[in-house]
Amino acid sequence: MLNRLTDTLAFHGQALALRSERQQLLASNIANADTPGYVARDMNFAQALQQVTGSTSAGRALTTSQSGHIGSAASGSTAKLVYATPSQTNLDRNTVDMDRERANFADNSVRYEATLRFINGNVRALLSAITGQ
Amino acid sequence: MSMFDIFKVSGSAVSAQSQRLNVVASNLANADTVAGPDGQPYKARQVVFQTLMAATPGASDSAAGVRVSQISEDQTPGRKVHDPKHPQADGDGYVTYSNVNTIEEMVNMISASRSYQNNIEVMNTAKTLLLKTLQMGQQ
Numbered sequence: 001m002l003n004r005l006t007d008t009l010a011f012h013g014q015a016l017a018l019r020s021e022r023q024q025l026l027a028s029n030i031a032n033a034d035t036p037g038y039v040a041r042d043m044n045f046a047q048a049l050q051q052v053t054g055s056t057s058a059g060r061a062l063t064t065s066q067s068g069h070i071g072s073a074a075s076g077s078t079a080k081l082v083y084a085t086p087s088q089t090n091l092d093r094n095t096v097d098m099d100r101e102r103a104n105f106a107d108n109s110v111r112y113e114a115t116l117r118f119i120n121g122n123v124r125a126l127l128s129a130i131t132g133q
Numbered sequence: 134m135s136m137f138d139i140f141k142v143s144g145s146a147v148s149a150q151s152q153r154l155n156v157v158a159s160n161l162a163n164a165d166t167v168a169g170p171d172g173q174p175y176k177a178r179q180v181v182f183q184t185l186m187a188a189t190p191g192a193s194d195s196a197a198g199v200r201v202s203q204i205s206e207d208q209t210p211g212r213k214v215h216d217p218k219h220p221q222a223d224g225d226g227y228v229t230y231s232n233v234n235t236i237e238e239m240v241n242m243i244s245a246s247r248s249y250q251n252n253i254e255v256m257n258t259a260k261t262l263l264l265k266t267l268q269m270g271q272q
Binding site: 020024035036038 | 135136138145146150182196197198199244251255258259261265266269270
């Protein structure tokens, strides 16, 4: 019973971990904007989330054998990394497009905050269900 | 917690960009210096950036910082100006100035300061998000 209650919470937890990883990826791209030969990387978020949760619906979460387990969203995620296609080529073979990276970074932070709000809303709903008021 | 690595990544980028800015300042300051007693004028310096992958095991490889791998010296011959009255003039009356291109250095400076600002903003955003994450579940 409690498992069902926390399933949604677990799903959003996975999403939050992935968002933070993508945020780090975009920060790396922005940091390497002037490094010769650096190739910009990004993550296919929908695919990554599907891989981690094993499902497209929000109802299912990663299976864990013990109650204390946290799904491994950050580890083993290298397969999800893709190289961003360069829009304007550079002489030093750097493929970071600063406009795109900044836009993605802002987009990702808003979505991170949205996921945080979902989690907070879930917690609030669970608490009000527990206290029964 | 991968969000904390953003501070390492952006911090390394900020430090690399400030080193670049330092080199630009040094070049601009020496733009009009003439050859010293050894006959060698100041040579323009440029930083070379290199991607710095996370060295610690277990850290995800999405974190890629920056470091200055070397500082290279521009080997093009210095600017020669005919000025026989100058105390540093050679036998033919030419004075050798440094090979700094002021316009290039100014462009370099603007580019470095923009990159610096970008990375500071990234750190600010990461800090805001982490602070909000800390308040998760609180009413």
